[in-house]
Amino acid sequence: DAGITQSPRYKITETGRQVTLMCHQTWSHSYMFWYRQDLGHGLRLIYYSAAADITDKGEVPDGYVVSRSKTENFPLTLESATRSQTSVYFCASSDLQWAYGYTFGSGTRLTVV
């Protein structure tokens, strides 16, 4: 299916565990982004990537790791999950004409217990 897909949709993990959230897009968009959404904070940028093998920190990168070996995939890893990382995570992508906005995935709801 064309579009941007995130997996899993829901995840419960324990404090201290490593967890990876997946993001896949089929448009060959250059840019990909990871946001977290928390009540009262809106959408906060965690990491972004301008192309394969190029990544950069956003507003709240601590505790997260990203990689982008292929244009279509942009996984987000929580190296040692903490309760404060309980959130809804959104992946987004855009082409070079970013001014038309980003296209978002459906999100992953992560609960750290």
Next chain:
Amino acid sequence: GQQLNQSPQSMFIQEGEDVSMNCTSSSIFNTWLWYKQDPGEGPVLLIALYKAGELTSNGRLTAQFGITRKDSFLNISASIPSDVGIYFCAGPPSGNKLVFGAGTILRVKS
């Protein structure tokens, strides 16, 4: 970092009423975007604005790019139950990274 102030934070309105919300920035933007997020889904782009003073409609939605380039407004006419959700404004303070407002939660009484 760059902040967008979006208001109101939430609204609870009667079906059929008109709705207004706004977004302000401390810096000038060249683009304003409005997104809607349905429950359990990701945000979807509603309207994009590229020029100061621009007024753009999408069905019952109308958005305006403020003349100062530091604000934008979204109006929804004759609200219906499916208008519920979170409305986000967004803009690019620099480069290609968008910043988002905290959102306006819209609840509609049927």
